[in-house]
Amino acid sequence: MKQQIDYLMQQNKVDALWISGRGQHNAAMVYFTGIAHLTDADLFIIPGKTPTLCHGSMERDEAAKSGFNLVCYANYDINALIKEAKGDLGLALALRYKQILEDIGLVRGKVLLYGLRDVGPFIAVLQQLQKLMPELEFTGDVNETILLEARATKDEHELERIRGMAKVTTRVVGNTLDLLTAHKVQGDTLVKADGSPLTIRDVKTQIDLWLTSYGAENPEDTIFAIGRDAGVPHSSGTPDDPIRLGQTIVYDIFPCEKGGGYFYDFTRTWSLGYATDEVHQVFEQVLRTYNQLVSELRVGINPYLLQQRACELLEAYGHETVRTNPRLSSGYVHSLGHGVGLNVHEKPWSSRPMDDSNVLQAGSVFTLEPGLYYPEKGFGIRLEDTYFISQEGEFARFADFPMDLVIPMKAG
Numbered sequence: 001m002k003q004q005i006d007y008l009m010q011q012n013k014v015d016a017l018w019i020s021g022r023g024q025h026n027a028a029m030v031y032f033t034g035i036a037h038l039t040d041a042d043l044f045i046i047p048g049k050t051p052t053l054c055h056g057s058m059e060r061d062e063a064a065k066s067g068f069n070l071v072c073y074a075n076y077d078i079n080a081l082i083k084e085a086k087g088d089l090g091l092a093l094a095l096r097y098k099q100i101l102e103d104i105g106l107v108r109g110k111v112l113l114y115g116l117r118d119v120g121p122f123i124a125v126l127q128q129l130q131k132l133m134p135e136l137e138f139t140g141d142v143n144e145t146i147l148l149e150a151r152a153t154k155d156e157h158e159l160e161r162i163r164g165m166a167k168v169t170t171r172v173v174g175n176t177l178d179l180l181t182a183h184k185v186q187g188d189t190l191v192k193a194d195g196s197p198l199t200i201r202d203v204k205t206q207i208d209l210w211l212t213s214y215g216a217e218n219p220e221d222t223i224f225a226i227g228r229d230a231g232v233p234h235s236s237g238t239p240d241d242p243i244r245l246g247q248t249i250v251y252d253i254f255p256c257e258k259g260g261g262y263f264y265d266f267t268r269t270w271s272l273g274y275a276t277d278e279v280h281q282v283f284e285q286v287l288r289t290y291n292q293l294v295s296e297l298r299v300g301i302n303p304y305l306l307q308q309r310a311c312e313l314l315e316a317y318g319h320e321t322v323r324t325n326p327r328l329s330s331g332y333v334h335s336l337g338h339g340v341g342l343n344v345h346e347k348p349w350s351s352r353p354m355d356d357s358n359v360l361q362a363g364s365v366f367t368l369e370p371g372l373y374y375p376e377k378g379f380g381i382r383l384e385d386t387y388f389i390s391q392e393g394e395f396a397r398f399a400d401f402p403m404d405l406v407i408p409m410k411a412g
Helices: 002-011 027-033 057-064 078-084 089-103 119-132 147-151 156-181 200-213 227-231 277-295 303-316
Strands: 016-021 041-045 052-055 069-072 109-115 136-140 184-186 189-191 223-226 248-253 266-272 346-349 365-368 371-374 379-382 385-389 395-397
Touching (some): 041 089, 057 069, 156 200, 156 266, 156 385, 266 379, 277 379
Antiparallel strands (some): 016 041, 184 189, 223 248, 248 266, 385 395
């Protein structure tokens, strides 16, 4: 949580955080400023001080909403700096940063960098800045010791925002069910009013429209894959594929608040009208595995142990897993889950055995998503919900939704 940041910085001997880039779809910036219309900004966090937000003159009112100390880029004459740098724009920008850092009293120490920028030009500017300010050390937080560690636990306000996205998500999923089951069927194919097949593209277009109308978006797309594509875990689906009866559909939807706020992550597997005996059997194995893992959730456990348990359970049913073959392409081929927040994938992870800080704790938000995939047989199955842990140490799903495999059609 944000309250941990000063402590974490002091424990790790970090003197400042520098968060750079736009104010939307930039998780580190959004964490502190909210979803703000900032085309370009720099935020400096120094323990014990009010953060300083640098902004363009056109966006001063947006910047002011943060409540932070404000510095306008226009206060620094970039044309004069370009002249001083003899036309070298990178050096001129470095000179401007030098003046800003001196003005806020940040002239020595370790600075961790976060945010989103075009990496090439930004590195070039940083290299110039490092030469101008040799007593500062600019580096990255590869071990997730500060910001991502703080973000690994959510406060009640953050949980409520994720809960809001859970409601939007399950509403859209319910709408999708209604859309599919209301279509007529010719042979084994769902058809539109004009007699043409209903396709993956048609369904995903409608999903996008619903999300927009409910104040959300899916910047990382939606997985809606049928048949063989359902057997490839992150296939988003082939747009022209028709929707057919009796084929598994993996529907993995992970939208966020409009502008790049909090995400939700959710998956169901459907087979319209009927499913083969083999698909029924494998689905039941995934469902039993999911339920067993839920029953074994404990505060303080590293999710990696749950991943190993998922492998053990699925291997007992006769399936290969990544525990014995990391290069597997059929069977259980991925990790069990991940944290969810301002990124759809964040700490805690189910793939990090050597990280003592990677544990389920009060405020954790994470997914459970066991699955089995057989593209060569034309099907795949995954079930996923997002859970949280209350301050009392209780586990709960953000939203309930049926886990039915076979979806009866309403239309003839």
